[in-house]
Amino acid sequence: MIYGNLKVRKLKDRLAYAIALLCVFAAAAPLISILLDVLVKGLPQFSMEFFTSELPSPGTGEPGGIGPAMIGSMYVIMIGSAIGIPIGIFSGIYVSEYGNNWFGRSVRFLTEVLSGLPSIVVGIFAFLLLVLGLGGPTAYAGGFALSIIMVPVVSRSTEESLKLVPNTIREASLALGVPRWKTTLKVVLSHGRAGIITGVILSIARIAGESAPLLLTVGWSPFVQTSLSEPISTMPVLIYLYGTSPYENWINVAWGTSAFLVIFILSLSIGVRLLTRGRFAYSRL
């Protein structure tokens, strides 16, 4: 028998398959159980009032809502995006289009390091710089911390999607006597648009759920805040504060907020998938 025992071989094959399948369940089970738990306990909280009204007083039994925290989260996400998206896109453009040198390579390396940075460290940095510097927690400080988390995500996805733009397209534009910067802006960017938008949306999904940097930077306010240089309430901080409180109505609000955040982030990710199906159709030409 040159080929060995066929029966034993088949058995080994089955065994390996079974182990792989088991591992898949082991990986998916916690995720599914978290999702179910959050949705089962959170969804019943949803009502018109939940999304619009003021935060509830503790222990009164009144249901209350998360209006101020939603608005506050929107503020910090918008500040973070306003800083993080342009910086990320332009640094991605630099690394992809002009970064074929030691500087570009170091920028790429730093971006990688930055994207692996624990978010609590980012929070401490913003805390030292802006909270201590400006004399207290503010929406600005939170937005700034989120932008630091956003930059590497946007930069990497911009770089990757521009690298997929075929060189022949750049040459076509250069050969028409179009300067390099115009070629980049008008041809290369419009070509990599889908990839960049995907990266931007995913980075928003990423910062929407960030909590550690916000805990250190935005403080807390139970009211709708109109000034960005004041402490504000945000959803992740709400979940932390209310979820660990002894009051039942607060804990319920924390569940509802968790469910809302999960649904929001999931729909961003799924939306991107649906929108950009076949997004690289161009590069197949």
Next chain:
Amino acid sequence: METNELNAWFGSFQAIKNVSMKIRGNLTTAIIGPSGCGKSTLIRCLNRMHEVTPKARAKGRVLLDGEDIYSRDVDPVEIRRKVGMVFQKPNPFPTMSVFDNVAFGLRANGIRDEEFITKQVERSLRQAALWKEVEDNLDGCGAGISGGQQQRLCIARALAIEPEVVLMDEPCSALDPIATSKIEDLIFDLKERYTVIIVTHNMQQAARVADYTAFMYLGELIEYSKTKRIFENPEEELTEKYITGRFG
């Protein structure tokens, strides 16, 4: 147009060695030779596209209207407006419509007069013998037409900015015989207005379209004279061997 002791490198590899040739205006010149002999590199030196490739450099003089395009105070962008280029594989901008593809060179060079642009696009498409086929589909996707049409679209795009010289780097190698013959007819018409320099693998093509033919081998210009002479009575043995297919 004229090259004078032109040398070009990719890193430490010398792709062009001391090429000096005078290209006659309003005629078609073909450059033939085996793969890797430096034909494409040579024409990419003529509009300073060679240096776009990382680690590539060129040395020597290339005169356009008596002016050295490699002199220090010349902007390569200006040169590329005067010396257009058509590439081996059709490369229309896939995110743009047929019309915008042709208009791109004008718009990106700062022309805002839409009436002029519309006229120029039609003129270029007519010159590229594509107008009749895309007339009703100007808003269609530039990459949605056939390969042969795409290549003519690329030619129209190059013509729209009214260059003096049109460089073509094996423009038919990705096309079928029918599309090829259309482009050859087109090249024949083009020389009324433009100086055409075409790189080709196909010797019959050189014989059909070119007034002058240059034969290159291993980066050197071996022979350059009237097409008829090159094909019927070449001076160099190497040329004769290549033309008759007794090579290597």
